[in-house]
Each structure stands twice: as structure tokens, then as C-alpha cells.
Amino acid sequence: MAKISIKNYIMNVLAIVILYALLKFLIWNGVISRYYLGIIIFICINIVLATSLNLATGFLGQLALGHAGFMAIGAYVSAITAISLKGSGLPNTVMLIISLLLAAIFAGVIGILIGIPALRLKGDYLGIITLGFGEVIRVFINNIKMTGGAQGLTGIPRISNIDNIFWITVVVVTILYTLTNSRHGRAIKSIREDEIAAEAVGIQTTKYKVMGFAIAAFFAGIGGGMYAHYIAFLDPNTFNFMRSVEILVIVVLGGMGSLTGSVIAAIVLTILPEALRDFANYRLLIYSGLLVIMMIFRPQGLFGTTEFSLSGFLYKLRHNQIFSSRKKIEEGD
Amino acid sequence: MNIFLQQLINGLSVGSIYAVIALGYTMVYGIIRLINFAHGDIMMMGAYFAFITVFATGMPFYMVLIVSMVLAAVLGVTIESLAYKPLRKAPRISALITAIGMSLFLQNLALVIFRADPKIMPAIIPKRPIMIGPIQIGTVTITTIALSIFFMVLLDFFVKKTKPGKSMRAVSEDKEASILMGINVNKTISITFAIGSALGALGGVLYSVAYTQVFPTMGVMPGLKAFVAAVFGGIGLIPGAMLGGFVIGMIETITKAYISSQWSDAIVFGILIIVLLIKPTGILGKNEREKV
Numbered sequence: 337m338a339k340i341s342i343k344n345y346i347m348n349v350l351a352i353v354i355l356y357a358l359l360k361f362l363i364w365n366g367v368i369s370r371y372y373l374g375i376i377i378f379i380c381i382n383i384v385l386a387t388s389l390n391l392a393t394g395f396l397g398q399l400a401l402g403h404a405g406f407m408a409i410g411a412y413v414s415a416i417t418a419i420s421l422k423g424s425g426l427p428n429t430v431m432l433i434i435s436l437l438l439a440a441i442f443a444g445v446i447g448i449l450i451g452i453p454a455l456r457l458k459g460d461y462l463g464i465i466t467l468g469f470g471e472v473i474r475v476f477i478n479n480i481k482m483t484g485g486a487q488g489l490t491g492i493p494r495i496s497n498i499d500n501i502f503w504i505t506v507v508v509v510t511i512l513y514t515l516t517n518s519r520h521g522r523a524i525k526s527i528r529e530d531e532i533a534a535e536a537v538g539i540q541t542t543k544y545k546v547m548g549f550a551i552a553a554f555f556a557g558i559g560g561g562m563y564a565h566y567i568a569f570l571d572p573n574t575f576n577f578m579r580s581v582e583i584l585v586i587v588v589l590g591g592m593g594s595l596t597g598s599v600i601a602a603i604v605l606t607i608l609p610e611a612l613r614d615f616a617n618y619r620l621l622i623y624s625g626l627l628v629i630m631m632i633f634r635p636q637g638l639f640g641t642t643e644f645s646l647s648g649f650l651y652k653l654r655h656n657q658i659f660s661s662r663k664k665i666e667e668g669d
Numbered sequence: 670m671n672i673f674l675q676q677l678i679n680g681l682s683v684g685s686i687y688a689v690i691a692l693g694y695t696m697v698y699g700i701i702r703l704i705n706f707a708h709g710d711i712m713m714m715g716a717y718f719a720f721i722t723v724f725a726t727g728m729p730f731y732m733v734l735i736v737s738m739v740l741a742a743v744l745g746v747t748i749e750s751l752a753y754k755p756l757r758k759a760p761r762i763s764a765l766i767t768a769i770g771m772s773l774f775l776q777n778l779a780l781v782i783f784r785a786d787p788k789i790m791p792a793i794i795p796k797r798p799i800m801i802g803p804i805q806i807g808t809v810t811i812t813t814i815a816l817s818i819f820f821m822v823l824l825d826f827f828v829k830k831t832k833p834g835k836s837m838r839a840v841s842e843d844k845e846a847s848i849l850m851g852i853n854v855n856k857t858i859s860i861t862f863a864i865g866s867a868l869g870a871l872g873g874v875l876y877s878v879a880y881t882q883v884f885p886t887m888g889v890m891p892g893l894k895a896f897v898a899a900v901f902g903g904i905g906l907i908p909g910a911m912l913g914g915f916v917i918g919m920i921e922t923i924t925k926a927y928i929s930s931q932w933s934d935a936i937v938f939g940i941l942i943i944v945l946l947i948k949p950t951g952i953l954g955k956n957e958r959e960k961v
Contacts (some may be wrong), residue, residue, distance in 0.1 A: 476935060624771075624774035628774060634764035
């Protein structure tokens, strides 16, 4: 068992390094233009946001409609920190790490403060109250001096680039993956399956619910910070209800409770509107139409709750089972 | 004092629009437990239907209103049967995402057909200020309040006294049991969507006449506010939506007039949060016991 998991780790690390090398090669080659690079960066940001929301909505089973609020907190805290650090002569990477960590901690603390009262509610009501909190955060940012208010915040150092964004995304997804497969992760999943039963077997449901929610907020803060340092301009109205919905759509489409699903869906849903650019005005019409159709035919999302794993894929490849029935492998696994 | 009274009447007018829109949310939620995010956009479509009808035919206000409400009802039923019906047994969040997708779809459909620039809604209600004592009230305000209350009374009668109305209440109480009682659930759900959408169109027409504009994203904010109103009064409850609509409209108008127009949204949502924390099922809602 231990041997296999070490082999798996090495394989996954190798795959990521190869992916990174390929990316760098294509940029160096000029195949990936600035425009494509921008899309890739947005894919990474969306991956961080979606996987973090997946922890709260997919794994913990708590519908959250205010994720853009935590993203906004992260973006603003990170931007303001970086602006005040600008003259200090710190190297960019250090500055980025300090601002992102502060942003994440701030968003996480707000997540705890909101989570403790809000998580007493269930289902739709929780969705509504998180929607309310998200909107309150947005109006708040819109009306205080420190954030530049409705005019937006300018002069943010543009210190995130494809290299650090790629590796931050890798680290975030890895942490979330190990978390969901840890003892705490199993506790979180048990709350999704049946909260009363979880409580009955001695899981502190309130603690784990707040913890899951706060960790989701923490990483949403990082996602917001990455966004702030790439765009270098923040407008509070970009963090509205529709932004939260966009993130939720990625999570649901990828499959609630599947991090790899979120990653794939983030890639698809970031590229799709760009690929449809040729259709000009019909672009979002097609996008929303496809969304409805995909939901009707695959309501559980692309991946459901299963994870894509490289070793599993290779196993299937070796045994020529890619196109044959999937049931057999699951049983034999 | 006079200004205060004036503001109260404005609040009543805004609130009555929220209330009729909130009714659509609450009826749909009551019957299939779905937050119909597309409802705000049905309201927008209703406003566009009215706009087209006025320009194409030049009919009087009441005819325009009826045409718009009928078209919106057809639209609502179509959306239900195409997008929501296949998902009735799917996880609830998938249905929610479908509703959001439908909302985006309608917005972009309007964007493609009518373009993004706001259209000026002709003054189909003759604008005359009426003096009641020292207070000046516009005819639009009076019509808005009167029509909303008329349709609310009508709806109340429909739900309480007629057979389809009773079956609607039965289905929202217990779907399985009402099937056993021989109620056609699918038909009842369609009727609910038709009525909800027609009321949404009523709200849309009144809103567009009051603010003299029609544009593709006009349904988003009033839709969200109406939704807050529905939750405030107790989602799934028809009197709750009415009460919530009036209260939210009133709070919004008063805070805009006396506190701050920038903060009014935060105050509305803040009140929503407080209500949910103290009494999650809304002001008129009953607490449901948790069953193991």
C-alpha cells in the first residue's frame, strides 16, 4: 500500500513537472501568445476558486452562494498589503507570498465569523444567507475609503505571473486533495452524507462545518489575491452575485465532491466563452444554453464524486479498459 | 412630515412591485422547492413584451398588461417543461444551476434580440400628479399600488376557493399524497408557473413604467430584492411574500431617503441576515421539526 502511494506521488509530481515544462516550452516557442497566457492564468485562478468552493459545497454539502465575497476580501487585502509594501524593496515573490497569506488569513477569519452563525442553517437557507453576506461585503467595499470605493483600486503591483500562479494552484489543489483524504476530510464528507448520523458517531459537526467553510474562504482569499495581482485593478462590482454563481457552476458541472472534476470544469468553462468569441453576441446565449443542456443530461456533473487518478487511468490503459464498462474496474480495484 | 408620508407612499409602491414578483418566487418554491432564479428575467421579458405590444399595436395600458402577462405565462410554462421538469428527481443543486443557466439564457436572449441599450418605455399610464391633502401622488404610483393589491386579492381568492388553487396547496403540502388523491401534479405545477410568471410580468411592466426603462439586465436587482422579500416573509407562503415585499420596499425607500442610498442594499441584505439568524423560516413561517 505504502509503496503504491509513493509511486503515485512520484508519478503525479512528474506529470505536473512535465505539464509545467510543456507550458514553458510552448510560451518560449511562441505557440502560447499573450492572449492564451491570459486565459491559462484565469484557468488557474478559477481552479483555486472552484476547488475551494468544492470543499464547502461538494465535500461538506453546504450550499454557499457568497464565494465571490471571500474572493473580494482576499483580492482587496492582498492588493492593499502589496501597495503598502511597494517601496520596501522586498523581492516580488516574497511580497506576493506575504500579501496572499495575509489575504487568505483575513478571508479565513471572516469565514469563521460568518460561518459560526450561518452554518446553523441548512440547504437553501444557508445559500440565501451566504448570498446576503456576499452582497453586504460587496456594498461595504464599495463604500469605504480604503478600498477606493466604486471608482476601484488602482496601482496594485502586477507581481503574479504564470510561474507563481501555476505553482500556487498546484499547492492549493494538493493541500485540498490531501485534506479531503485525511481523517478530517472523512469527517467532512460524513457530514455531507448524513449530518445526524455523523453527530451520532461522535464527529463534532459544528467544528468541522465551520472548519470546512473557513478553509474554503481561506483559499478563496488566495484566489482573489492571485486575481488582484494579475489584473492590477479592482472594481468591487466584479465580485457580485454572478461571480459567485460562476464559481458554483464550475463546481456543480465538474461534480460536487470531485476536485479533479472542478479542475477539468474550470478549464472547460474558462475556455468555452473565449472559444465562442467568434459568435460575438450569441456567445453567452450558447454558453448558458449548453449549461442548461448539460445539467439536464448529466445532473451529477462530469465526474460525480469520483476523482480522476493518473494511476487508475494508466491501469485501465494497460488493461485496455478505457472504452469497456467501468463497473468491472471499480469492483476489482 | 409631508415628505415622510410621501416617502411612505413611494415605499408602498416599490414594495407592491416587489410583492408581486416575490409571489412568483414563493409559489414556485412552495410547490417544487426550487429557487427559480430565472424569475427576475421572466419579469424582464414581461417588460419587453409590453414594450413591443405598445409599439406594434398602440393598445391601451390594460390590454398591454394582459398581453404581456399571457405571453409571460406561456414563457414560464415552456421553461418549466423544457428545463425544470427533466430535473425533478435530480439533486436539488442541479435544478438550481439549471435555473441560473435559464436566467443567463433569457438575459442573453434579450441582449441578442433587443441589444444592450435601454429602451425608453412610453408613458402608457397618463402621468398626472394627484393631490390628496398636502401630499402629491403620481398616477403611476396609485396604479401600481392598486393593481398589485387587486391581483393579490385575486390570487388569494384563487388559491383558497377554486379547485386548481386548492390542488396547488395540496401539492405544496405533500406531493405524494396529492398524487394518491388523484391530483394531476404536472398540470398543477404548470398552473403555478403560469400564474407566477404572469405576476412577474405584472411586476416587470409596472417597474418599467415607473422607471421608464427596459433593458436586458433590469430583472437582476429587483429579482434579488423580491427574492429577499419572499424569504423575509417565509418562503413558500403566499401572505409571507406579500408582507415581505411591502416591508422590503418600505425599508429600502426609507433608508434611501433618510440614511444613505449607497448603503441601502447592505441594509436590506443585513436585515435578511438578521431575520434568517433569528427565525430562519421567515416572519410568518412555521418551524419544521427535524426528523431522524
